[in-house]
Amino acid sequence: MKIQEQILLKDMANGTKVRFLKVDAGRGLKARLAAMGLLAGVELKVINNGHPGPLVIDLKGSRMVLGRGMAGKIIVKP
Amino acid sequence: MAENIKRITVALAGNPNSGKTTIFNSLTGMRQHVGNYPGVTVEKKQGFCRYQDYELDIVDLPGTYSLTAYSTEEVVTRNFIIEQKLDVVVDVVDASNIERNLYLAVQLMELNVPMVLAFNMSDIARQRGLVFDIEKLSILLGVKIVQTVGNKHQGIEELLDAIAQTSQQPMKDYAAAIKYGGEIENEIEKLQQKFDELRHSRWTVIKLLEQDADVSKHIQNQEIITAVQNSIKHLNTIFAEEPEIIIADRRYGFISGACQEAVKNTIESRHNRSDMIDTVMTHKILGLPIFIALMYIVFDLTFRFGKWPMHWLEMFFGWLGQTVTGFWPVGSESVLKSLLVDGIIGGVGGVVVFLPNIMLLFAAIAILEDSGYMARAAFVTDRLMHKIGLHGKSFIPMLIGFGCTVPAIMACRILENRRNRITTILVLPLFSCGARLTIYALFIPAFFAVQWRGAVMLLIYFIGITLAVIAAKILRITLLKGETIPFVMELPPYRMPTLKAILIHMWERGWLYLKKAGTVILAISVILWIAGNWPKPAAEKLAGLNSEQERQVSLESSLVGRTGKAREPAFKPLGFDSRVVTALIGAAVAKEVFVAQMGITYSISKHENVSVLRERLSQDYTPLQGFCVMLFCLISAPCLATLAVTRIETGKIGWAIFQWTGLTALAYAVTFVVYQVGMILSG
Numbered sequence: 001m002k003i004q005e006q007i008l009l010k011d012m013a014n015g016t017k018v019r020f021l022k023v024d025a026g027r028g029l030k031a032r033l034a035a036m037g038l039l040a041g042v043e044l045k046v047i048n049n050g051h052p053g054p055l056v057i058d059l060k061g062s063r064m065v066l067g068r069g070m071a072g073k074i075i076v077k078p
Numbered sequence: 079m080a081e082n083i084k085r086i087t088v089a090l091a092g093n094p095n096s097g098k099t100t101i102f103n104s105l106t107g108m109r110q111h112v113g114n115y116p117g118v119t120v121e122k123k124q125g126f127c128r129y130q131d132y133e134l135d136i137v138d139l140p141g142t143y144s145l146t147a148y149s150t151e152e153v154v155t156r157n158f159i160i161e162q163k164l165d166v167v168v169d170v171v172d173a174s175n176i177e178r179n180l181y182l183a184v185q186l187m188e189l190n191v192p193m194v195l196a197f198n199m200s201d202i203a204r205q206r207g208l209v210f211d212i213e214k215l216s217i218l219l220g221v222k223i224v225q226t227v228g229n230k231h232q233g234i235e236e237l238l239d240a241i242a243q244t245s246q247q248p249m250k251d252y253a254a255a256i257k258y259g260g261e262i263e264n265e266i267e268k269l270q271q272k273f274d275e276l277r278h279s280r281w282t283v284i285k286l287l288e289q290d291a292d293v294s295k296h297i298q299n300q301e302i303i304t305a306v307q308n309s310i311k312h313l314n315t316i317f318a319e320e321p322e323i324i325i326a327d328r329r330y331g332f333i334s335g336a337c338q339e340a341v342k343n344t345i346e347s348r349h350n351r352s353d354m355i356d357t358v359m360t361h362k363i364l365g366l367p368i369f370i371a372l373m374y375i376v377f378d379l380t381f382r383f384g385k386w387p388m389h390w391l392e393m394f395f396g397w398l399g400q401t402v403t404g405f406w407p408v409g410s411e412s413v414l415k416s417l418l419v420d421g422i423i424g425g426v427g428g429v430v431v432f433l434p435n436i437m438l439l440f441a442a443i444a445i446l447e448d449s450g451y452m453a454r455a456a457f458v459t460d461r462l463m464h465k466i467g468l469h470g471k472s473f474i475p476m477l478i479g480f481g482c483t484v485p486a487i488m489a490c491r492i493l494e495n496r497r498n499r500i501t502t503i504l505v506l507p508l509f510s511c512g513a514r515l516t517i518y519a520l521f522i523p524a525f526f527a528v529q530w531r532g533a534v535m536l537l538i539y540f541i542g543i544t545l546a547v548i549a550a551k552i553l554r555i556t557l558l559k560g561e562t563i564p565f566v567m568e569l570p571p572y573r574m575p576t577l578k579a580i581l582i583h584m585w586e587r588g589w590l591y592l593k594k595a596g597t598v599i600l601a602i603s604v605i606l607w608i609a610g611n612w613p614k615p616a617a618e619k620l621a622g623l624n625s626e627q628e629r630q631v632s633l634e635s636s637l638v639g640r641t642g643k644a645r646e647p648a649f650k651p652l653g654f655d656s657r658v659v660t661a662l663i664g665a666a667v668a669k670e671v672f673v674a675q676m677g678i679t680y681s682i683s684k685h686e687n688v689s690v691l692r693e694r695l696s697q698d699y700t701p702l703q704g705f706c707v708m709l710f711c712l713i714s715a716p717c718l719a720t721l722a723v724t725r726i727e728t729g730k731i732g733w734a735i736f737q738w739t740g741l742t743a744l745a746y747a748v749t750f751v752v753y754q755v756g757m758i759l760s761g
Contacts, residue, residue: 031322031326034322034327037178060175061177070566
């Protein structure tokens with residue numbers, strides 16, 4: 001996949017529902033996100049993307065705060 | 079009767095915000111105490127409970143989301159479960175958020191211990207339209223499930239019943255409930271054969287496949303290590319993904335499968351009300367001002383309501399001192415009297431008077447935390463904190479630091495990343511604590527007119543914060559360099575805090591503080607008293623002096639006084655004389671000692687009014703000198719208790735020494751510049 005086609009979580013507007021594809025990061029962070037339920041195919045909803053700053057997503061009924069840096073590494077599918 | 083009592087050990091596990099503590103409080107009431115797990119600084123709460131002919135010894139494990147090796151809490155939790163011979167583990171699950179909460183349950187089952195699930199906050203779950211087929215779910219998961227409402231004491235009897243029953247049943251294999259699918263199961267089985275019959279062998283093998291750092295560390299057998307590496311490589315090629323990701327995926331798959339069969343959800347979100355509150359509380363523009371306003375209210379109330387009980391305590395210790403003095407004939411000198419009155423009652427009393435402030439502050443923090451606002455505060459401040467290389471969570475200990483640095487440093491446990499944590503711990507003393515407030519309360523009215531006092535006070539606090547920010551930034555790009563760890567945190571729904579939980583929290587903190595006053599500070603007070611009274615001056619020097627002047631002369635001849643005198647030249651460029659330096663030596667032990675020592679150097683008795691001391695101060699020093707003393711007290715030498723906690727929490731005495739020398743050097747440099755520039759400007 002070309003870089004331009006990748007859609008990043010950090011660019012999603014409030015209220016958008018997306019599917020988690022993958023995270024462009026090292027093993028540690030990947031496993032951590034997986035333990036939280038951020039796994040390929042999982043649906044999440046952007047609740048509060050008040051840039052600049054962290055964003056809030058809905059994941060399996062939980063509100064998760066993700067740092068902006070990390071949200072920039074998370075690739076999603078609308 | 080007594081011989082029929084069965085003693086069973088129970089551990090409570092669960093996610094943060096699952097209401098685990100309310101269950102614990104419901105079970106044990108006030109029969110609980112707080113300690114630490116051996117070797118680490120994770121808090122361990124233990125309580126007792128009697129049910130029928132069972133005596134339950136209940137341990138409240140730290141709140142965790144999973145059992146990885148990423149945080150100390152998680153490692154402590156799982157090691158505790160493995161090492162202790164537990165009769166039952168109760169996993170407290172937030173029933174309104176069951177999928178995510180069951181992730182921990184599944185991992186606990188893998189640990190293969192007798193288990194009971196408490197579906198807590200089941201009333202909220204019901205309101206939100208969740209309908210559970212408890213029987214079916216219980217069969218699917220292979221564990222007993224009890225519905226509870228911890229804060230209303232509902233379902234507690236049933237929970238106790240389930241615990242008692244489970245403890246008496248023969249051990250069954252809980253670990254086999256979750257299957258990871260053919261390929262992974264094959265590897266698990268292969269590896270499991272390499273272990274002797276072990277209750278936790280399945281868990282150990284799964285952890286090894288997950289490349290868990292802590293478990294892998296303990297495996298020495300080369301044969302097993304190679305076999306594990308081969309299995310990982312094999313799984314990696316098949317799935318084109320790390321095994322731990324696949325394992326997590328399967329666990330969630332298992333949970334959502336079970337939920338689909340046994341849970342009906344009629345309403346969409348459990349967050350409607352919370353989201354509405356959040357549109358204001360975490361608003362892009364309003365969020366920060368709201369946060370600042372709330373903090374202001376907390377501090378204002380802490381000191382406003384703390385004033386009276388503080389005054390009563392002061393009166394009590396004054397009375398106690400007088401009474402003890404009264405045991406000796408008037409005018410007589412006794413070493414024991416001096417030790418009791420000046421050393422112990424004065425020293426410990428001076429610390430205990432802050433107890434109301436500490437308790438109120440912790441009550442406020444408990445309210446913020448239990449209501450769910452603390453997580454929002456971290457969210458709102460993250461952007462700012464990011465600029466200095468920390469993240470929002472660091473803000474919570476910093477806030478506590480305005481009350482007392484010691485619990486603030488302990489609060490740094492919430493920061494998973496070591497560099498983040500150490501940076502925060504090192505700069506925490508710059509957040510001016512309540513004890514330093516006594517110094518400002520003495521100095522500011524002595525040197526500044528009424529209309530300027532508030533502003534000077536704010537300026538002092540502001541200087542502390544600014545220096546902390548700069549110091550943190552410098553530390554993060556030099557000594558503690560490294561990428562900022564990604565910021566992940568759950569925002570719990572807003573909840574009404576219960577009075578009981580707040581009171582218990584307040585009592586716990588107050589008790590810990592009192593214990594500190596009774597041990598560390600008692601010892602320090604005695605040492606300081608000795609250093610402040612010996613060596614004694616020659617008898618002829620005391621001839622013809624009144625008792626206050628006698629005290630002054632004794633202090634000058636004592637170890638503390640001599641050291642103060644000897645250090646005077648070094649502090650001259652800061653505008654300090656030997657009196658200030660002497661008092662500063664006391665302040666190095668505990669900041670609140672400064673005021674008491676200043677009183678002695680001016681030979682003002684404790685029973686005299688503070689305003690007399692203020693008057694004397696304003697005669698002897700310029701406002702610039704007064705300001706410099708406050709500045710130095712703010713920045714320099716964190717108190718002994720802080721250093722002790724820094725050592726414990728960082729695990730290295732080196733960090734404590736670094737903190738002390740670094741801050742003292744910084745204090746010297748800043749005060750030097752301020753005093754010298756001030757002198758030039760004032761001509």
